[in-house]
Amino acid sequence: MSFFGWSNISSFYIDLRADLGGTEILQPLMEIYEKPNIEGYLRQIFVLTDGEVSNTEGVLGITQINAHKARVFALGIGDAASHHLVEGMAKAGGGTSAFVTYNESIDKKVLNQLKNGLQPSLTDIELQWEGVENAPNAEKTTVPVNKEKTLLGYNKPLESTSQTTSVNKQSPKRIPPVYDGSQLLVFGLFRSECPTAVNIKALSPDGPLTLRVEHSADNDVGTTGMLHRLAAVKLVRELELEIAALDFQDLDDVSGREESKKKEIIEIACKNGVTSKYTSFVAIDVSNKNLPSSMKNLTMETRYVPSQIAHGWHGRSAVPRRTLIPRKSAPVTGGVRRTKARRKQTARKSTGGMAPRIQLAKKAARRSPAIMYTVSDSNSDSDVDMMESSAGSQENPVVEKLISLQSFDGSFLLENGLSDVMGISLKKLKSDAQKHGLALKDFATAIAIAFFMNKLAQEKDLWELIVLKAKKWLAKSLSKGVDVDSVIKMAAASF
Numbered sequence: 113m114s115f116f117g118w119s120n121i122s123s124f125y126i127d128l129r130a131d132l133g134g135t136e137i138l139q140p141l142m143e144i145y146e147k148p149n150i151e152g153y154l155r156q157i158f159v160l161t162d163g164e165v166s167n168t169e170g171v172l173g174i175t176q177i178n179a180h181k182a183r184v185f186a187l188g189i190g191d192a193a194s195h196h197l198v199e200g201m202a203k204a205g206g207g208t209s210a211f212v213t214y215n216e217s218i219d220k221k222v223l224n225q226l227k228n229g230l231q232p233s234l235t236d237i238e239l240q241w242e243g244v245e246n247a248p249n250a251e252k253t254t255v256p257v258n259k260e261k262t263l264l265g266y267n268k269p270l271e272s273t274s275q276t277t278s279v280n281k282q283s284p285k286r287i288p289p290v291y292d293g294s295q296l297l298v299f300g301l302f303r304s305e306c307p308t309a310v311n312i313k314a315l316s317p318d319g320p321l322t323l324r325v326e327h328s329a330d331n332d333v334g335t336t337g338m339l340h341r342l343a344a345v346k347l348v349r350e351l352e353l354e355i356a357a358l359d360f361q362d363l364d365d366v367s368g369r370e371e372s373k374k375k376e377i378i379e380i381a382c383k384n385g386v387t388s389k390y391t392s393f394v395a396i397d398v399s400n401k402n403l404p405s406s407m408k409n410l411t412m413e414t415r416y417v418p419s420q421i422a423h424g425w426h427g428r429s430a431v432p433r434r435t436l437i438p439r440k441s442a443p444v445t446g447g448v449r450r451t452k453a454r455r456k457q458t459a460r461k462s463t464g465g466m467a468p469r470i471q472l473a474k475k476a477a478r479r480s481p482a483i484m485y486t487v488s489d490s491n492s493d494s495d496v497d498m499m500e501s502s503a504g505s506q507e508n509p510v511v512e513k514l515i516s517l518q519s520f521d522g523s524f525l526l527e528n529g530l531s532d533v534m535g536i537s538l539k540k541l542k543s544d545a546q547k548h549g550l551a552l553k554d555f556a557t558a559i560a561i562a563f564f565m566n567k568l569a570q571e572k573d574l575w576e577l578i579v580l581k582a583k584k585w586l587a588k589s590l591s592k593g594v595d596v597d598s599v600i601k602m603a604a605a606s607f
Contacts, residue, residue, distance in 0.1 A: 137161070138170050145178045155182035156229045159201060160222075164194035171197065173356030176204035183207045183289075185225045189218065204353055206288045220573045227577065233289040234314040234321065239298055243308030243327075244280060281380075283346040290314070299343030301380075337384070344384035351377045352389055511571045514560065515578055522585035526556035534563055536607055544606045548599075555603060557586050562604035 137159070149155045165171060175184050184205025188198040189212055202209035208228045212221045281301040290296050300307065312323040333339060351373050358366050374390055381391040514533050517524055524530060526545065531538040545555035561582050564575045587596050 137165055138167055138174065141171065141174055145174065145181060149181065156207070157182050157184045157205070158222075158225060158229070159184060159186045159198075160189060161186070161193055161198065162189040163192050164197055168194065168197050168200070169352075169356040170359065172200045172204050172353055173358070174360045175201050176353055176357040177360045179204060179206050179286075183229065185209070185229055187212065187218075187221055187225055190214070200353065203284075203288065204357075208291065208294070223573060223577065228291050230577075231292060232317040233291045234296075234316055235289050237287040237290065237296070237312065237314040239282065239287070239300075240311040240313070241280070241282075241300060241302075241307040242310065244302055244305050281347055283343055283350055285350060299339070299346055301340070301343050301347065341384050341386060344380050344386045348377050348381055348386055348388045351380075508568065508571050508574075511568055511574050514563065514568075515575060517560070518578055518582065522557075522581035523553055523589070524556040524560040524582065526552040530556055530560065534559070534607055541606065544603075548602055550599070550603075551589070554586060554589050554599070557582050557589075558599045558603035559606055561586070562600050563607065565600075566604055567607075 141157075144155075144157065182205065184201050185207035186198040186201040186205075186209045188195065188209070191213060193211060195211075198211065199209045201207075208225065210221050210225060212218045280303060283299045283301070287296070287298065300310075307327055309324055309326040312321075312325065314321045355370050355373050358370055363369065377388050378390050380386070381388045385393065387393065510533060513529075517529050517533070519525065526538070526541055528538055531541055534541075541555070541559070542552065545552050548555065550558070561579050564579050568575060583596055586599070590596065590599060
């Protein structure tokens with residue numbers, strides 16, 4: 113096995129080009145899900161997108177049906193990113209979603225997604241409604257054993273909870289994991305009676321968790337139908353997702369199942385005044401029946417209104433352009449045949465594939481006060497303008513430089529690159545290492561951690577995982593009984 117550091121990875125992705133034509137994500141997802149998981153590891157998929165696809169429902173469907181195999185975290189980049197796609201993939205895959213817009217740092221958003229993927233969470237969440245008949249019942253499906261030592265338990269089957277059809281309904285039926293700092297929102301729709309309490313059960317990092325929430329008159333919000341409509345919207349969207357997932361399930365009578373869910377959607381939508389794929393509403397004015405003849409038999413006129421998009425992401429500009437990708441891109445890929453599919457899916461061209469590279473991969477550009485980048489695509493009617501400002505959107509170059517010096521195993525080497533970043537001579541660093549009786553690699557790692565924590569504290573979102581990995585390596589490398597924090601504090605005295 114070959115190990116690569118941050119510098120190797122950076123040199124690789126800086127040469128990548130978004131020149132493969134249209135956005136086609138369904139086929140890659142199908143290939144990923146078909147591959148077996150590595151034993152002892154839970155697969156987690158991170159999706160970054162700056163546009164939309166024509167087969168969104170297919171993408172959400174395959175994500176939903178494979179939720180027991182992998183968690184999906186999605187990040188939308190720019191104003192053209194599809195919220196339906198990004199939020200839908202995260203919900204279907206049991207992960208989280210986030211968006212980064214113009215003049216925001218994509219680095220921090222990506223790292224926050226990575227933290228969510230690494231941190232333990234509340235799982236196997238079940239709700240038991242008291243005081244009602246035909247309450248939604250939960251059924252469990254056991255998935256492969258998690259052999260990784262985590263706070264959630266070792267060799268313990270991970271179970272996903274789903275709900276069976278009932279007269280009373282709950283949304284979401286399958287409650288996703290809850291991460292630190294996030295909230296849990298569950299709607300219950302009941303025919304007549306009101307529940308007296310709800311019992312919440314979950315698996316926490318410290319073991320099983322139970323919480324009982326009683327319902328009282330103080331919780332009554334009145335006769336407003338706002339919450340009912342919100343619940344209906346959630347339930348309808350979930351049923352639409354279940355329909356999309358039918359195409360990827362090896363089931364009998366798929367059309368019958370789809371028709372049943374379609375009727376359920378129509379019933380809920382019509383009862384609560386919610387639009388869906390199968391329902392729409394027309395406003396009728398019945399207050400004035402005596403309309404003048406001039407207003408009768410009017411023909412509806414339509415007109416095209418161009419979308420207003422913030423300049424700097426996908427707008428036009430008169431600034432001289434610099435082409436960053438080949439003008440002749442690969443042709444848009446064709447349709448993908450799905451299992452049990454009844455519709456051919458065609459790929460749709462992405463509106464701005466260069467967005468992440470402009471933010472992440474330009475080291476030289478970040479030294480300039482303000483730089484405009486424009487991508488010209490022969491397959492598009494508009495130019496993609498990328499503007500980067502030195503105020504607010506740029507990362508600290510010292511942080512990036514220091515991060516790039518970390519080795520794959522988490523350690524740092526005592527060399528010129530490290531001394532240059534810290535502004536301390538290499539001779540002094542080696543002298544301090546000998547004075548404290550530490551190996552050069554141990555001392556370099558300790559002082560790098562100390563530099564992050566003391567000199568770059570405001571950039572913690574960027575280096576938090578770097579320091580965590582470095583501390584783990586240092587704890588293994590130091591002699592038994594040596595306290596890691598005391599070594600880091602001792603190394604900090606060198607600057």
